[in-house]
Amino acid sequence: MGYQLSREQFDRFLDRLKEDYRVFGPALDEDKGALSDSDRITYKEVSRLGELVLDRKSYFSPKEIFYPLRETLFRFCDGEITVPAIDEKKTAILLRPCDINGIDRLDTIFLENGPSEDFYYKRRRDKVRFFMIECTTGFDSCFCVSMNGGRTDRWDVAFRFGEQILAEVKSEELEPYFAGCAQQPFEPQFVTENSKKVRLPEVADITADVFKHELWSEYTARCIACGRCNTSCITCSCFTMQDAAFGAEGKMGERRRTWAGCHINGFTDMAGGHRFREPKGDRMRFKTMHKINDYYRRFGKHQCVGCGRCEDVCPQYISFARCINTLSDVTRERKSK
Amino acid sequence: MKNPFLPHKMEILDVIPETEIDSTFVLALDKPVKPGQFLELSLPGVGEAPISVSDFDEGRLFVTIRKVGRLTDAIFTLGPGDFLFARGPYGNGFDYQDFWGSDLKVIAGGTGLAPVKKVIKNFIDSDKVSSLQVLLGFKTPEDILYREEVRAWVDSGVATLTVDKAGSDWGGNTGLITGYLKGLDLSRLDKCKFIVVGPPVMIKFVTLELLLLKVPEDNIWVSLERKMSCGLGKCGHCKIDETYVCLEGPVFRFQRARRLLD
Numbered sequence: 001m002g003y004q005l006s007r008e009q010f011d012r013f014l015d016r017l018k019e020d021y022r023v024f025g026p027a028l029d030e031d032k033g034a035l036s037d038s039d040r041i042t043y044k045e046v047s048r049l050g051e052l053v054l055d056r057k058s059y060f061s062p063k064e065i066f067y068p069l070r071e072t073l074f075r076f077c078d079g080e081i082t083v084p085a086i087d088e089k090k091t092a093i094l095l096r097p098c099d100i101n102g103i104d105r106l107d108t109i110f111l112e113n114g115p116s117e118d119f120y121y122k123r124r125r126d127k128v129r130f131f132m133i134e135c136t137t138g139f140d141s142c143f144c145v146s147m148n149g150g151r152t153d154r155w156d157v158a159f160r161f162g163e164q165i166l167a168e169v170k171s172e173e174l175e176p177y178f179a180g181c182a183q184q185p186f187e188p189q190f191v192t193e194n195s196k197k198v199r200l201p202e203v204a205d206i207t208a209d210v211f212k213h214e215l216w217s218e219y220t221a222r223c224i225a226c227g228r229c230n231t232s233c234i235t236c237s238c239f240t241m242q243d244a245a246f247g248a249e250g251k252m253g254e255r256r257r258t259w260a261g262c263h264i265n266g267f268t269d270m271a272g273g274h275r276f277r278e279p280k281g282d283r284m285r286f287k288t289m290h291k292i293n294d295y296y297r298r299f300g301k302h303q304c305v306g307c308g309r310c311e312d313v314c315p316q317y318i319s320f321a322r323c324i325n326t327l328s329d330v331t332r333e334r335k336s337k
Numbered sequence: 338m339k340n341p342f343l344p345h346k347m348e349i350l351d352v353i354p355e356t357e358i359d360s361t362f363v364l365a366l367d368k369p370v371k372p373g374q375f376l377e378l379s380l381p382g383v384g385e386a387p388i389s390v391s392d393f394d395e396g397r398l399f400v401t402i403r404k405v406g407r408l409t410d411a412i413f414t415l416g417p418g419d420f421l422f423a424r425g426p427y428g429n430g431f432d433y434q435d436f437w438g439s440d441l442k443v444i445a446g447g448t449g450l451a452p453v454k455k456v457i458k459n460f461i462d463s464d465k466v467s468s469l470q471v472l473l474g475f476k477t478p479e480d481i482l483y484r485e486e487v488r489a490w491v492d493s494g495v496a497t498l499t500v501d502k503a504g505s506d507w508g509g510n511t512g513l514i515t516g517y518l519k520g521l522d523l524s525r526l527d528k529c530k531f532i533v534v535g536p537p538v539m540i541k542f543v544t545l546e547l548l549l550l551k552v553p554e555d556n557i558w559v560s561l562e563r564k565m566s567c568g569l570g571k572c573g574h575c576k577i578d579e580t581y582v583c584l585e586g587p588v589f590r591f592q593r594a595r596r597l598l599d
Contacts, residue, residue, distance in 0.1 A: 073342050076381040081343065114570025114584055119340040121571075211598050238573030241566050245382030253382035255342075260566075260574070267574065268599075270564045271386065271405050274537065276599040286599075294579035 001175060004184035005165040010049045016177050017092060018047060021129070024065050025094035026058040027051045034315070043093070052094065054161055057139045059313060061234035062095050063106060066124040069231075073120060073241075075254045090127045094159070096135040097190060098142070101149045101305040102234030103128075108299050109237045120257075129156040129171065134188045141308030143321050144191060146198040149305025151190040158188035196308070198324045205331040206293050211285060215326050220281035222316045223263065229287070229310035229320070230261025235303045238262065262286050288323055341569055344379055344422035350397060351417055355482045358404045359448070360413065361391065364421060366398040371430030372455035373560055373588045376400065377568050379422045384408035387565040387583075390426060391451035392458065401451045401482060427568035428587050431456050431532070431558070437465045439530040439556075442521050444472045444543055446514055446535025450482055452560050452587070453534050458486075461495060467528060470521055471496035474514030474539070478507050514539065518546050526551065533591075534560045544591060557591035 005013060017023055027044040028051075031037065041058040043065055044051075074081050103125075110121035132155035144150030156171035166186040169175055230236045240260040245253035260267055263283045268276040277283050295303035304320075311319045351363040370393050378400065379385035386408050392399035404413045412421065431453070441460055443453055450473060460466045471490055475481045478500050490496035499510035499517055510517065514535075523529055531552060533543050540559050547557060563575035565583040575582035577597040589597070 074381075081381070083340065083343070109573075110571055113581070116339060116341050116569065118569070118571050119338055119342060122338065208596070208598060237571070239566065240572065240574070241385045243379070243382050243384045251382075255379070255381060255385070257566075257572075260572070262573070268564060270562060271403065271409070274562075282599070289578070290576070294576075298579040 001169050001178070002183060002185040003167045003169065003178045003181040004186075005167060005178075005181050007049055007163075007165065009181055010165050011047075013177055013181070014047055014049070021090045021092040022087065023047070023092045023094070023131075024062060025052045025131075026054070026056075028053050029059075043095075046094075049161075049165075052161075054133065057141075057307075057309070057312060059309070060232050061102065061307070061309060062093050062099055063103070063234055065091060065093055066128050067106065067110075067121060067237070070242075070256050070258045071120055073255045073257060075252075077252045079251075086123060090129060091124075092129045092131050092156075094131045094133055096133050096307075097152045097155075098135075098144045098149045098305045098307045099234050100130050100132060100152045100154050102307065103130075104152075104154065105235040105295070105301070105303050105305065106237050108301075112299075129174065130154060131156065132158045132188065134158060134160040134190075136189050136191050138191045138194050139308070141196060141311050141319075141321075142191075142194050142306060143196045143198045143308055144306035145194045146196075146200065147302060147304050147306030149307070150194075155188075158186070160186060160188065194306075196321050198306070198321045199328040200292055200302070200324065201328040201331040203293055203296050205335055206289065206327075207334075209334070210327070210331060211289075213330055215330055216281035216285045217279075218281065219284035219318065219323075220279040222318055223280035223284055224316060225263050225265050225280055225283070226315060227261040227264035228313040228315065229318075230263055231259060232309040232313045234307055234309070235291070235305060236261060238267075262290070284318075284323065288320075288327065291320075292324060292327075341424070342567070344377070344381075344385075344424045346420045347398075347423045349415055349417055349419050349421060352415075355401060355484070356480055359401055359480075359482060360404075361399050361401045361483075362412070362421070364398045364400065364423075366393055366396055368426075370398060370426045371432075372459070373430035373452050374426035374428045375452075375565070375568070375587065376426055377424040377565070378402075378408075378412070379424075380408060380411050381422060383411045385422075385424075385566075387427075387568065389452040390430075391454045393455065401448065403448060425568055427565070427583055429585065431588055433459060433465070435558070436460065436530050436532075438528075439466055440468045440470075440522070440525055440528045441466045441530050441532070442470050442472070443532045444514065444518075444534075445532075446474045446539035446543075447476065447480065448482070449535030449539070449560070453532055454483060454486075456532065457490070461490065467525075468522070469495055472514060472517055472521065473498045474501070474517075474535070475499075476501050478503050478509075513542075515542050515546050518543065518550070523550060523552075529556060531557045532559075533557060537562070544595070554592040554595065555590065559589055559591055559594045560587045561589060561594065561597070562587065 291304035
């Protein structure tokens with residue numbers, strides 16, 4: 001069912017919703033920008049329409065809402081192991097189509113890859129409802145159209161924000177919260193063209209010699225292994241186990257997992273000091289292949305959804321879109337030879 | 338819902354010192370395991386790490402651990418009656434029937450012997466293989482693992498042992514393991530199957546030599562070492578190309594392993 005809400009009605013809708021859901025959306029993080037006196041947009045718990053920032057892209061993706069940067073897996077105390085409980089409330093996230101598609105890529109790793117579902121991911125993810133923000137233009141660094149990431153039907157409610165707010169509700173569980181709002185059918189539109197376009201190399205054209213191509217050496221010179229591309233990415237899913245002990249005898253403590261990234265030093269370290277992919281260019285190659293080649297070969301879809309955050313956040317101004325295009329040129333050139 | 342991240346307790350039955358920095362921990366075995374698989378061993382509050390299963394029998398599981406870091410330092414303070422925590426076993430491991438009827442050659446460098454020790458023991462007096470030859474390389478005589486068993490293998494003529502470097506009191510072979518590949522009996526090359534385990538550089542050069550000796554890629558198995566943080570195909574640390582070493586490995590046929598570029 002479709003509805004039309006005034007801005008005041010939307011705030012009252014949020015009030016009702018917040019009795020049963022925690023509501024997250026892109027909001028202002030004042031003075032948290034990379035430069036002094038600059039702001040940053042991140043995902044925060046919101047209660048008013050006025051808190052939402054819809055004209056700028058968020059710096060971080062919404063993934064940390066249900067896949068926390070650091071998550072306690074269990075606590076131990078005197079030999080007893082306990083798994084911490086989580087908030088029973090459901091989670092509503094206001095997010096764009098690319099992020100919904102990105103979360104599908106996370107679901108694939110955590111719920112489908114390997115012998116079992118990821119307990120910790122699943123119990124939070126099951127509570128998530130998608131409140132899609134209609135996105136028809138994207139931002140400067142977006143290339144979702146090229147990645148087929150800008151369009152989805154996996155939303156529970158779709159919103160068009162303007163002077164009036166239009167809402168199309170697909171999930172029955174959410175209908176009651178719109179009681180009293182005027183009915184107004186609405187079909188969300190999607191972005192059909194970005195100013196930034198990428199040309200994907202054919203999956204089968206990536207051969208072993210491309211791995212050794214000199215194009216990667218540029219990134220050895222430029223990348224500083226800060227890992228911002230990994231942490232801002234909606235699809236990066238890697239983590240590392242970490243233990244912490246408290247108390248003098250270490251009888252109390254916890255095991256956690258924390259986000260890890262293939263660009264960050266230490267990602268491949270093994271006992272005894274052996275490590276792989278020391279040059280930063282090798283890490284860029286590894287990430288690129290995962291995003292637009294080997295993930296596809298394993299799961300039948302590209303991992304990258306073209307949100308463009310990795311190039312928004314890179315302190316070295318490395319453009320992932322340009323990297324893909326260069327790779328595409330290189331493979332096409334080799335094929336024609 | 339099943340929570341595969343929760344470890345279970347395993348009692349330490351015995352600790353067997355192997356070298357100055359390696360010991361074999363004998364644990365009470367409580368579930369089926371295959372040679373070549375690994376456990377995620379841990380001490381809550383200290384850490385968790387993937388460790389190869391080196392041997393097992395009725396009720397006992399053996400893991401050889403090198404004291405090289407925070408977790409293993411802490412494990413080395415434990416003894417019989419204490420507990421380790423474990424998840425797994427994970428990984429595919431070796432399938433014995435892959436080698437039935439072959440002239441089996443096992444080539445192991447250093448701690449690479451651990452994941453194939455059970456394979457060697459299984460086939461050493463078995464008529465399931467036509468013959469067994471073992472080539473073992475260690476850095477120095479002090480680094481030799483499973484001394485008594487290795488000596489018995491050498492004495493019975495099954496194994497050739499070499500060390501990279503040794504003092505004058507060492508009466509045995511010296512030099513890199515690749516130098517001893519010529520000593521393998523390859524007269525029935527089509528019947529020969531090879532297992533190569535060891536540090537990455539050793540695997541690289543041994544397999545190169547084997548290919549030069551016209552060994553088909555199909556007949557070589559390797560076991561890869563990576564830093565598996567979860568063992569469940571989620572954490573991403575062991576992914577190479579589209580392959581997860583913890584799921585599809587760590588044991589690979591060489592024709593697949595050679596395509597895995599880090």
